[in-house]
Amino acid sequence: MIKAEEILKKYWGFDEFRTPQKEIINAVLSGSDSFGLMPTGGGKSICFQVPALMKDGIGLVISPLIALMKDQVENLSKRDIKALALTGGISSDETITLLDNCLFGNYKFLYLSPERLEQDWVLEKIKNLPLNLIAIDEAHCVSQWGHDFRPSYLKINRLKEFFPNVPFLAVTASATQRVKKDIIEQLKLEKPAVFQKSFARENIAYMVIETEDKLHKIEQILKKNPESSIIYVRNRKSCFDVSNQLQQLGFKATFYHGGLAMKEKAKNMDSWMNEKVQVMVATNAFGMGIDKANVKTIIHIQLPENIENYYQEAGRAGRNGEKSYAALLVGPSDVIAARGQFIAGLPDKEFLKIVYIKLCNYFQIAYGEGINEQFPFNLNHFCSHYNFPIIKTYSGLQFLDRQGIISFTQEYSEKINLQFIIESKEVIRYISLNPSEEEIILAFLRTYPGIYEYQTAVNLSLVARKSNNSEEQVEQVLNRLKEKGIVDYIAKNNDAMITFNEVREDERTINRVSKYLEKQNDLKKEQIEDVFQYVSNHEICKSRFILEYFGEKNTTNCGICSYCISKKEKNNNSNQLSQLILNKISEKPYSSRELEKIMDCKEQELIFALQELLDEEKIIILPNNKYTKA
Template sequence: MPTALEILQKYWQHDTFRSLQNEIIDSVLNGHDTFALMPTGGGKSICFQVPALINEGICLVISPLVALMKDQVANLQNRGIKAIALTGGIKTDEVVDLLDNCQFGNYKFLYVSPERLQSDWILERIKNLPINLITIDEAHCVSQWGHDFRPAYLKISILKEYFPKVPFLALTATATPRVKEDIITQLGLQNPVQFAKSFARKNIAYMVFEVEDKLFRIEQILKKNPQPSIIYVRNRKSCLDISTQLQTLGFQATYYHGGLASREKDKNMQLWMEEKAQVMVATNAFGMGIDKPNVKTVIHIQLPENIENYYQEAGRSGRNGEKAFAVLLTSPSDIIQAEKQFLDVLPDRDFLKKMYIKLCNYFQIAYGEGINEEFMFNLNHFCHKYDFPILKTYNGMRFLDGQGVLTLSQEFSEKITLQFLIESKEVIRYTSLNPNDEEIILTILRTYPGVYEMQTAFNLSLIAKKSQHSEAAVLAVLHKLKDKGIIEFHSKNNDAVLIFNEIREDERTINKVSKYLTRQNELKKEQLQSVIKYVSEKDICKSKMILDYFGETATKNCGICSYCITLSKPKKDFNDLSNKITALLQNEDLSSREIQNKTKNTADDVIFILQQLLEDNRVAIQKNNKYTLKN
């Protein structure tokens, strides 16, 4: 039997294990249930892949992330190791063939999503496989106190009944002490051996800067650090906007979000990986399974939803051990915007009840009926009919799905994608010759500014409502434009499928799940408050704050974060700068950047003095963001 180190050398060409990897592998090989908390970049996959290759049989890996599963399977196959992933969208016949391969084809790894285990026939087939290890990746998903709770994870513990002698390995990169205990309980781990790698990333400087002009600060950071960088933004539109703005400033930038076609994602990813683009502008869809060691800077330009997500995303910098920067740029309005984005869309009990009743009425389900009935479902149409906010409704339906009241296909996607193939001046010429189509076309262009650059997901009901036309009229124009070669247009029949798992009981149905809703909403509020505290607290080491959040105590300051560098700088006498600024403002109104250029001072120092002058009521800020001296 080969040793763990021999396996590592043979398949990964490494001569040593990283911190804790060897200890975790030994625990698994000795048959112990094991819990391992290894922050981003710690090499979690080696901890189950090496022992699985030593022992006879198959390692069952349960993961919620399709992209990560595909990435790991591809990496294993490239090393000559047989691995399979049962991801969504695979037809039943193909699943049967894949499971046959596992049983008779000497495969070593079977990756499945937790939802797949809810199919009785798949579970029955897995029970008959020679499983040597059960790995639960992203194990925090089992905890309702975790930042990414997945109800299907609660069913994983049933595997203990079928494989009582097979060790469980629970892996996560982010878990507070409360979440860790919940993971151990919910998975039914028996006296688990526990490992926890420190959350400290000594080479990452956590920076929080309050700025007025975020793009200008990004420009300064990227010029100072021209190595590979990631900029995280809130939505898909911002990806294209920020990427385009950076290109205008002379940077090689590309973008990545969940709405891009696979070909586009791969192309943009390759540009960044090969360093033909310095900057990747992305939503949080980017990053899982991406291991680029020399990322110098990760910049967030809006507040993240929770510290867990922020830590993981920031931790994609500096994996080569060299100094790196995790920068969070804030402005005074960010807190209000974050509360609107993350908290205002949370459904409360009254909204949930109203939404559930309307949903039943929408499908004409009578009280006491509806169990196991299945329907095609269009979220936009439903929300438009009852004047419900889309995000709050979607969150409500996801919650009911999590509680087993409904089964909802995993995500809503737009039915239509389109892209304009001719230049904008030619489109304007077409509208002048076809005035009946003008309002619909102009509405599309105003709503989707990136529609010239790429295939764009298209919301039919939204365009119909905005242009004050019927959906049929909008579709007719799209077909006409396609026939004339003006647009590339794809229509897909991919509405959600909705299954009612219980009979309709209105009040009783909602009553039994509302306590979980209250807990979930309170958790999200707590998590956002932790983020707000992180950016607002000016007198504590940022690294210390992150460690404290994860239940780890730091004995000394990190020395490199935005707070610590203020301690190492000599104390400044700001009176001279204050006098210079007031003298300049006596002659003309100026923006902070203009003041910075004229005084030859840093942006931080200028902003600091301006805030002092504002608090002392000596200056005022105008609508054009210029400062004026008060009389």
């Protein structure tokens, strides 16, 4: 068998593994179930990709994140490793074709969402695949105590029945002790080898900075640290606004969010990755699969909704091992605003039911119908139409997505409605004169049989795949056909896609998942309270707070966070004040009130310094309550 290091060198160009990658790989190769808790940037994907490449057969990777699946498949393809992903919006026929390709096409990886395993016919197809490994990515989703729990993850353990000798590997970047225990139990891992890397990032200085003028503070931070930076903001509008403000201040900045067109995303990402701009202003849609080693500073302008997310986002700094900063800027009203956003914005069962029913009505889905139907979606328009609060509605749609009732994909999309407006014989004549366009035109005609009769919603990426062309080439052909009066097509921009994963059953659907809603709401309240503690607790090192949150014991102060620095400054100030007191009372005795006026310091600081000097027996109190040197 080829060695793990040879695979690593051949495909990734590295000579050695990071701890505990090699140990996890060895456990998988020995056939053992394994659990890997590795902080962000620790290289989790290599832990399942390398052993799957070393063995005959296919590695099955279960992941809840479409963007992450696409990113990993793309990265594997760049390395000439055959991989495919079953994402939402793919028809049953195409899914069957892809799974057949997986069996007979020499593929090494199959990525799919946990919801796919709930489809019996998909499971039947997977049962026939020669799997060598089953990897569960983002495994915290298995636990009801995890920050992104999905009930569909609970059914992954069904694969144990069909693949009793195939090792399971569960990996996550953030899990408390309670979540870790729950993952192992829910997945039915058998005597798993557990690998847990410390959450400590010794080179990251966690800074909580209280400020009334956040833009001015950002300007100070970026001037002091002119290297690559990420600024995380809450919404898409803030992305543009903050990026624009920074440009006006003379910084090179760009922005990124889920609503950008793919070309603009790629352009902005390229500018930042290749050092053409210093600052990327982004929502939390940015970061999946990003491996930029020299990020010096991460700045959060608003409070995160939980410590897990904050740790992952802050952890994108300093992957080169050099000192870096994770600054959380806190304004006077931020805690009140966060309560309003995260707690008041939690949907209850009644609101969730109304949103679901109105969503079905919005797309004219009849009771008992709708499964696998997909629609472009604009959240603002939907909320405006029904007078719904945006944050609460967004939370409700996210919950329905996690339950697998819908797939709520927050990606920019172009809905294209297409119709051929000349007779079929004229289209055939055009094809004979333009043979280079034949495959694309025939792909449209074969995929959408009603395309002569009426405007038909078409999927460009599907046509591109079927005709072995790029989406750009398909668009070029469409534009030429439109110019020549052969087709009529309309493109509409949307900021999301909604796919209905089951038939509409209104109350029955919501009643089934409402038990999870209450538990998740309680968990979210707990988590935001922990965030409030993180920013308001002035009695503990910020790094220790995070480590203890994740269950690590015997921690020590980091020495570089905002708490540790303030403590050093206090000690320095205290030492200076003590020396000034000693110098003054060597001339003559003074009372504390007299010293307070002379030293021009706060009463508490003076009392603390006098107490220390008394404890050290450097001064004494005279009968007249004045201090003098001992």
